[in-house]
Each structure stands twice: as C-alpha cells, then as structure tokens.
Amino acid sequence: MAKPFEVDQQWLERIADQVSGIHYGHVTITVHDGRIVQIDRTERTRYDGPSQKRNPSESEQQQSKQRESQAASEALRIVQ
Template structure:
C-alpha cells in the first residue's frame, strides 16, 4: 500500500475555488502514488 502524501494548502485552495466557481458540474481529483497530480473542473451550462 502506497504512503499517502500530505495535501498542501495550495491544493485545498484550488479545489475550494473550483467548487465555489461552478453551479452545475464536477471537480475530479487525480491521484497517483498517494499524491494529487491533477485537478480537473467540468462545468455544465443549463439552458
């Protein structure tokens, strides 16, 4: 089992910003070897 690395304040702030900036959509966190390597935001626009 891989050792879990510490999540940085910068990473948490980016995730929080993404969550607060979208009304409909998702935020995906990609983890490799116990470390966050990518954060994706997908936003949907309702018409």
C-alpha cells in the first residue's frame, strides 16, 4: 500500500522555482517511500527556421590547417 503523500511549502517553492522560466522542457519529481527526494529540470532550446550553413573565414581556415599540421607532427614524433 502506498504511503500518504504530503508536500510542504518548501517543496512547493522548490518545484515552482524549477518550473518558472522554462519555455520548452520538463521537470521530473522523484519520490521514494512517499517523500520527494529529487527534482530534475531539462530545458530545451528551439530555433525557428532552417539552420544556415556558414562558410568559415580565412582565419578559421588557417587555424584549422595549423591544428592539422600540429596533429601530423605529433603523429610523426610518436612513430619515430
């Protein structure tokens, strides 16, 4: 038989705090032996419209090439 469930003012405030401000998401309340033991909040972010693929700038391309070159140098050092 399930134990009677009581929620005091402190838990009501905690739950309200977790729910406030969420536009998309959910709040999960975990109960053990008739007592609230945990509140989980998962918030989602939704974006309207399709994503746009952007072209990397020249500096981003140079940085990428430098990282690739450094990785290749590291691989050569490891092999030697």
